Amino acid sequence: MSTPAEFPVTWAPRRTRAVLLPVCALLVVMFAAMAIALPANWQLNDRIMMAVSGVLFAGVGLMLARPRVSADAEGVTVVNFVRRRRLAWAEIVGVNFRQGDPWATLDLADGTSLAAIGIQSGVGKAQAIADARALRDLVARHSG
Structure with a gap:
């Protein structure tokens, strides 16, 4: 872990x-x-x-060149190609980065999901997996 x-x-x-x-x-x-x-x-x-x-x-x-995912004590900011969305920790219920996915996906409390393009396999699969795990660990630590 x-x-x-x-x-x-x-x-x-x-x-x-x-x-x-x-x-x-x-x-x-x-x-x-x-x-x-x-x-x-x-x-x-x-x-x-x-x-x-x-x-x-x-x-x-x-x-x-815009995509990024930023986390701070209050929550997560997801900046994708066109949109920017600020999420409180409680709004995120899961972080997924399955085999073959081009980028990580956030599962949200309202039943929707949000692409987190700032964490993408194009930069290197191992690095993207490590980044997704770090975000998942932060979600687990701050959502509960």
């Missing part, structure tokens, strides 16, 4: 962020450079849309 993590603790796919953030910056620079380097027969609105396209692509990359 793993030892529960101490507060505050955050689980996030750091390698994914380390790749995505520079790529997003590169996209903005690259599309801006393309907008400037377009042939003279391209109009201003074409150049603006080229630059805006780079910003949009970078925005998608930043959205993919």
Whole structure:
């Protein structure tokens, strides 16, 4: 049985962020450079849309870099691609990370479940399992 993590603790796919953030910056620079380097027969609105396209692509990359799960004495904050949700410890009844699952799932007291994408197998299966166990131990310690 793993030892529960101490507060505050955050689980996030750091390698994914380390790749995505520079790529997003590169996209903005690259599309801006393309907008400037377009042939003279391209109009201003074409150049603006080229630059805006780079910003949009970078925005998608930043959205993919968002997921994380943070725990503190009051509860857990789950930040997924688009949404952020704050949960009190009593709202979480279980943490699942089954074989083949891409990320951990929280079972909630209201009968629903919530994907915790910040704990994902893409960072390494062993690390993801250890992170899910640490969160499960924290839930067991603070929910009862």
